[in-house]
Amino acid sequence: xxxxxxxxxxxxxxxxxxxxxxxxxxxxxxxxxxxxxxxxxxxxxxxxxxxxxxxxxxxxxxxxxxxxxxxxxxxxxxxxxxxxxxxxxxxxxxxxxxxxxxxxxxxxxxxxxxxxxxxxxxxxxxxxxxxxxxxxxxxxxxxxxxxxxxxxxxxxxxxxxxxxxxxxxxxxxxxxxxxxxxxxxxxxxxxxxxxxxxxxxxxxxxxxxxxxxxxxxxxxxxxxxxxxxxxxxxxxxxxxxxxxxxxxxxxxxxxxxxxxxxxxxxxxxxxxxxxxxxxxxxxxxxxxxxxxxxxxxxxxxxxxxxxxxxxxxxxxxxxxxxxxxxxxxxxx
Numbered sequence: 001x002x003x004x005x006x007x008x009x010x011x012x013x014x015x016x017x018x019x020x021x022x023x024x025x026x027x028x029x030x031x032x033x034x035x036x037x038x039x040x041x042x043x044x045x046x047x048x049x050x051x052x053x054x055x056x057x058x059x060x061x062x063x064x065x066x067x068x069x070x071x072x073x074x075x076x077x078x079x080x081x082x083x084x085x086x087x088x089x090x091x092x093x094x095x096x097x098x099x100x101x102x103x104x105x106x107x108x109x110x111x112x113x114x115x116x117x118x119x120x121x122x123x124x125x126x127x128x129x130x131x132x133x134x135x136x137x138x139x140x141x142x143x144x145x146x147x148x149x150x151x152x153x154x155x156x157x158x159x160x161x162x163x164x165x166x167x168x169x170x171x172x173x174x175x176x177x178x179x180x181x182x183x184x185x186x187x188x189x190x191x192x193x194x195x196x197x198x199x200x201x202x203x204x205x206x207x208x209x210x211x212x213x214x215x216x217x218x219x220x221x222x223x224x225x226x227x228x229x230x231x232x233x234x235x236x237x238x239x240x241x242x243x244x245x246x247x248x249x250x251x252x253x254x255x256x257x258x259x260x261x262x263x264x265x266x267x268x269x270x271x272x273x274x275x276x277x278x279x280x281x282x283x284x285x286x287x288x289x290x291x292x293x294x295x296x297x298x299x300x301x302x303x304x305x306x307x308x309x310x311x312x313x314x315x316x317x318x319x320x321x322x323x324x325x326x327x328x329x330x331x332x
Contacts, residue, residue: 022119022120023061023074023076023114023117023118023119023120023121023122024061024076024117024119026063026072026074027063027065027072027074029065029066030063030064030065030072031063031064031065032061032063033061033062033063033064034059034060034061035059035060035062036055036056036057036058036059036060037053037054037055037056038053038054038062038071038168039052039053039054040052040053040069040146040170042146042172042204044201044202044203045179045199045200045201045202045228045229046201051144051146051204052142052144052146052170054089054168056082056085057081057084057085058081060073060077060082060085061073061074061076061077061117069169069170069171070167070168070169070170071167071168071169072166072167073164073165073166073167073168075112075113075114075164076114076116076117076122077114077116077117078114078115078116079113079114079115079125079127079162079164080162081116082163082165083161083162083163083164086150086152086163086165087161087163089150090138090140090150090163093140093141093142093148096140096141096142096209096278096282097138097139097140097141097209098138098139098208098209098210098268098269098270099136099137099138099139100136100137100138100139101134101135101136101137102134102135102136103132103133103134103135104132104133104134104135104153107129107133107155108129109128109129110126110127110128110129111126111127111129111133111153111155111164112124112125112126112127113125113127113164127157127162128157128158129155129156129157130155130156130157130158130159131155131156132155133153133154133155134153134154134155135151135152135153136151136152136153136154137149137150137151138150138151138152139209139210140209141206141207141208141209141278141282143206143282144204144206145172145173145204145205145206145207145296145297146170146171146172146204147170147171147172147173147207147209147211148168148169148170148171149167149168149169149171150165150167150168150169151165151166151167151168152164152165152166152167153166172204172205173204173205173206173207173211173213173215173263174202174203174204174205174215174228175202175203175204175205175215175260175261175262175263175299175301175331176200176201176202176215176217176260176261177200177201177202177203177258177259177260178198178199178200178256178258178259178260179199179200179201179246180197180198180199180200180243180244181196181197181198181199181243181244181256182196182197182199182242182243182244183195183196183197183235183239183240183241183242183244184196184197184232184235184241185240185241190223190224190232191223191224191232191234193223193234193235194234194235194236194238194239195223195232195233195234195235196232196233196234196235196239197230197231197232198230198231198232198233199229199230200217200228200229200230200231201229202228202229203296203297203299204296204297205263205296205301205329206279206282206283206294206296207265207267208267208270208275208278210267210268210269210270211265211266211267211268211327212265212266212267212268213263213265214263214264214265215261215262215263216261216262216263217231217261218231219233221233221234221236222234244256246258260330260331262328262329262330262331263327263328263329263330264326264327264328264329265326265327266308266310266324266325266326266327267305267324267325267326267327268322268324270325271307271325272305272306272307272325275303275305275325275327276292279292279294279303280294283295283296288332291332292304292305293332299331300331300332301329301330301331301332302329302330302331302332303327303328303329304327304328304329305325305326305327306325306326307323307324307325307326308323308324308325308326309321309322309323309324310322310323310324
């Protein structure tokens with residue numbers, strides 16, 4: 001079944017509890033962690049490698065969970081130090097951020113933060129607020145195709161911007177490359193019907209910061225979901241049982257051709273012209289005839305775009321509409 005992969009998070013500042021004596025106990029289902037970095041590893045079905053590292057100036061406390069590549073922060077770190085580090089982080093990607101910002105009406109003239117907690121003491125401090133407090137969701141595009149969703153609260157204290165991190169998530173969009181085909185025949189371990197076993201590896205597909213993603217990886221003929229890199233599909237061709245090799249110059253019959261999935265979705269808060277600039281600046285985007293093509297990791301992609309309006313209706317709430325760019329991306 002096709003799934004839209006899209007992340008939306010509203011930052012809500014996690015304040016200190018005057019009653020709690022366990023600063024290192026985080027949100028339900030999370031595990032306390034202390035480290036000076038957060039690393040993102042990408043598994044393409046063949047190898048797993050670190051492709052991104054967020055390095056801090058010192059060890060900080062945060063929380064991990066069973067949801068991969070998601071990190072929660074509570075207000076137990078030295079608020080000034082962690083604010084400075086995340087301001088530097090945001091400055092690095094300032095040209096490739098889509099920001100959503102909301103006034104936080106629940107905060108008064110001060111916010112209770114920490115000068116650096118211990119396991120039994122929050123070491124809390126009341127920090128005065130200049131003006132309004134804002135909850136922010138930043139959608140960030142990294143040049144290597146990783147996208148980051150960073151949710152936090154920001155305000156000014158004595159004319160200095162303070163950032164209080166809440167949640168950090170790393171996401172990628174993926175194109176699947178067919179790497180193996182095995183015809184299983186009927187009465188196989190997955191089905192009484194004729195079936196074919198497909199194997200894949202993936203490639204990161206770079207997208208603009210705030211993008212919805214729909215892949216053609218699965219279809220209606222799927223018999224067994226074997227995860228991100230393998231599928232068992234109904235074989236309508238009644239092909240003889242056996243393992244197929246990849247076609248080549250010397251092998252042109254009884255083989256399979258390399259193929260790739262494609263992607264479609266919505267790009268938010270950008271115009272077509274801005275999307276073209278994004279791919280031109282980061283991925284050598286250019287026109288080949290009438291086709292706009294960009295390249296990443298040795299693969300050329302063609303993107304077709306249209307301006308559109310997306311409307312969302314909610315129960316007992318008036319619907320909202322926004323301008324979006326619809327896209328279709330395929331290997332060129």
